[in-house]
Amino acid sequence: MEMQDRFxxxxxxxxxxxxxxxxxxxxxALAPKQQVDDTPSGPTSQTRLNDSSWSQEVEDDVRTAPLxxxxxxYYSRGARGNAKSKRRRIITVVQRQAxxxxxxxxxFSLNEAFDELRRKVPTFAYEKRLSRIExxxxxxxxxxxxxxxxxxx
DNA sequence: TAGGCCATCTGGTCCT
DNA sequence: AGGACCAGATGGCCTA
Numbered sequence: 001m002e003m004q005d006r007f008x009x010x011x012x013x014x015x016x017x018x019x020x021x022x023x024x025x026x027x028x029a030l031a032p033k034q035q036v037d038d039t040p041s042g043p044t045s046q047t048r049l050n051d052s053s054w055s056q057e058v059e060d061d062v063r064t065a066p067l068x069x070x071x072x073x074y075y076s077r078g079a080r081g082n083a084k085s086k087r088r089r090i091i092t093v094v095q096r097q098a099x100x101x102x103x104x105x106x107x108f109s110l111n112e113a114f115d116e117l118r119r120k121v122p123t124f125a126y127e128k129r130l131s132r133i134e135x136x137x138x139x140x141x142x143x144x145x146x147x148x149x150x151x152x153x
Numbered sequence: 154t155a156g157g158c159c160a161t162c163t164g165g166t167c168c169t
Numbered sequence: 170a171g172g173a174c175c176a177g178a179t180g181g182c183c184t185a
Contacts, residue, residue, distance in 0.1 A: 089165080095171085100162060102172070107160075131158060 091099070114132050121138045123130065130138065 089170095091164095091171095096163080099164095099172080103163090103174090104161070106173075111159095133158090 114135055117139055118130055118135050121130075121135065121142050123138075
């Protein structure tokens with residue numbers, strides 16, 4: 001049993017060495033913006049943007065929505081936003097802020113899952129913190145490696 | 154200074 | 170109707 005553990009340990013170390021993920025040590029503190037507070041930063045007035053929650057056939061002038069909401073900066077709508085949307089959902093500022101808070105919490109839990117995954121994949125202690133994409137790719141390789149190990153023992 | 158990474162905002166779509 | 174999920178855009182931080 002111990003022999004097998006040692007075998008796996010040394011194999012793991014070789015595996016990690018092969019991953020070519022060794023870089024200079026540095027602490028990768030949490031991003032400065034990582035404060036998940038529930039206090040929205042935008043305007044707080046409960047401005048009703050529209051009477052109905054869905055607008056009628058909105059075509060081109062969709063850029064007005066963020067401006068109407070008093071957004072401090074301009075956000076374009078992304079590629080999918082150009083798709084022919086029959087009916088557009090109009091939400092209040094309060095609803096938008098609540099959605100932002102939910103989204104922050106969702107991303108926070110996603111990052112927690114990434115952190116948990118980082119702890120599962122083997123890396124050297126002094127190695128710099130893996131990025132999300134590095135974590136996913138290393139996990140894929142690691143799982144494949146372990147499956148091969150199981151098949152060959 | 155360019156590029157990578159990340160947090161955040163936002164609107165569209167899907168689902169309950 | 171509203172929440173979850175998704176993806177694009179943007180700006181800030183950090184490193185080579």
